[in-house]
Amino acid sequence: MSRVRLICVLAATCAVCLPAESALAQVRAKADVACRPAGTLQYDCTIVLTNSRTSEPLIGVTLTVGADMPSMPMMHNVRPVKADPGPTPGTYQARLALEMHGDWALQLNLAGPLRDRVLRTLRFDPDRVTPAAATKAPGHKH
Amino acid sequence: MDDYLVSVLSNIGVISFVALSAYLLLLTGEISFGQQAFFAIGAYAAGIATALWGWPLGAALVWGALAGGTAAVLVGLPTLRLHGLYFAVATLAFAETVRLLFEQFRYQVTVDGEQVGPNGTDGFRGIRYIFENDVGSLQFLGLIYALLLAALAAFVLLERSRLGVAFRMIGEDATLAALNGIAVARTKLLAAGLAGALAGVGGGLYAHLTTYVEPRIFDVMLGVHSLAYGLIGGLGTAFGPLLGVLIDIGLLESVRAFAGYRMIIFGGLVALLLILRPRGLLDERVVHRIRRAWFRLLVRPPATERLNRDLP
Numbered sequence: 001m002s003r004v005r006l007i008c009v010l011a012a013t014c015a016v017c018l019p020a021e022s023a024l025a026q027v028r029a030k031a032d033v034a035c036r037p038a039g040t041l042q043y044d045c046t047i048v049l050t051n052s053r054t055s056e057p058l059i060g061v062t063l064t065v066g067a068d069m070p071s072m073p074m075m076h077n078v079r080p081v082k083a084d085p086g087p088t089p090g091t092y093q094a095r096l097a098l099e100m101h102g103d104w105a106l107q108l109n110l111a112g113p114l115r116d117r118v119l120r121t122l123r124f125d126p127d128r129v130t131p132a133a134a135t136k137a138p139g140h141k142h
Numbered sequence: 143m144d145d146y147l148v149s150v151l152s153n154i155g156v157i158s159f160v161a162l163s164a165y166l167l168l169l170t171g172e173i174s175f176g177q178q179a180f181f182a183i184g185a186y187a188a189g190i191a192t193a194l195w196g197w198p199l200g201a202a203l204v205w206g207a208l209a210g211g212t213a214a215v216l217v218g219l220p221t222l223r224l225h226g227l228y229f230a231v232a233t234l235a236f237a238e239t240v241r242l243l244f245e246q247f248r249y250q251v252t253v254d255g256e257q258v259g260p261n262g263t264d265g266f267r268g269i270r271y272i273f274e275n276d277v278g279s280l281q282f283l284g285l286i287y288a289l290l291l292a293a294l295a296a297f298v299l300l301e302r303s304r305l306g307v308a309f310r311m312i313g314e315d316a317t318l319a320a321l322n323g324i325a326v327a328r329t330k331l332l333a334a335g336l337a338g339a340l341a342g343v344g345g346g347l348y349a350h351l352t353t354y355v356e357p358r359i360f361d362v363m364l365g366v367h368s369l370a371y372g373l374i375g376g377l378g379t380a381f382g383p384l385l386g387v388l389i390d391i392g393l394l395e396s397v398r399a400f401a402g403y404r405m406i407i408f409g410g411l412v413a414l415l416l417i418l419r420p421r422g423l424l425d426e427r428v429v430h431r432i433r434r435a436w437f438r439l440l441v442r443p444p445a446t447e448r449l450n451r452d453l454p
Contacts (some may be wrong), residue, residue: 071361105354
């Protein structure tokens, strides 16, 4: 019984010691993503990053793009690729190599002046990329 | 450390919680295809706590564990009367019901001018605690593994306790356990509650790791995998499910050559092991051998005993 009590005390201590109240008011990134096929299971994505408050383009951030299958979380991951700055401010470009067609949740990880993560779920078909409709389609196709 | 490696290690750590949750029920002889439901409940509960209510992460994780554990006890009350296939189907039905309920669940508040919170099939985005509090990915990885180590330590204590023996006895033969004075229904309910809480902690960590959750993340695939980890890794020790996770995510996912064929290899591996080693790689016999060898290494017999043994 004393062991159980000790575990409870440790858990409560952890709960108190971890960082407190979140700073809710913070600048966030907003992302518009457009992808198109560029070969077998390869897609060129253009990402436009803006400040969610001011709508100004986000420049100078280090952007990496990863992807995860929502229907198979933690099991199908795409190694994140670094996005290169595009021709216009706030625009970034990355080429993704996926494992299969289907719905993928793109993870846009921002580092540098702004640290944030934005997610966009898209459906990657052989000939086009469209916003994923969570209810209508199966998660993935082999 | 490479970001991808941190991400893979984080995934291994998080999914280990749901694997341990399924393992705990396997100890009592019950196969659950529904642990992903408690993972989902923990994820939504902890996500709501930090993103909508502004709670600290620690309290949110405890809240997620409580929500998962309470749900598991409530589900366990009617379903633990069932056994074998019937219990498995009941847990699967419950998990699908939870997933469908989350597809209808909408609870959004305006945070910093944006709508945040669960929004049906669109999921729950904006669980940005780690970004708002500047928690680095390595720090979060440390938190995941600290909690996982705590869970493993609890399992080690459990295995040595009367409760752990009771779990295994029920798993071997519930009637015999009852004849030995074990309150089978109550003990199984406790196991279900602890397993639900464990999955709830994993869910809370997952929500904060990925910053978003959506109902289809918690479909049957996650439940099947969490169960398979214990069956592959072995039921002899709590390290068994972790070995299963390491084989699946650590080896198959990380080695790109396997990536496209991963599910085929994984399915084949499960089938093969169920035939050749029905209780997994680290089954009770192997664990006993390892313990005996380890004990021999650590505790050498006294010199006189060795001398006597060597004499003809």
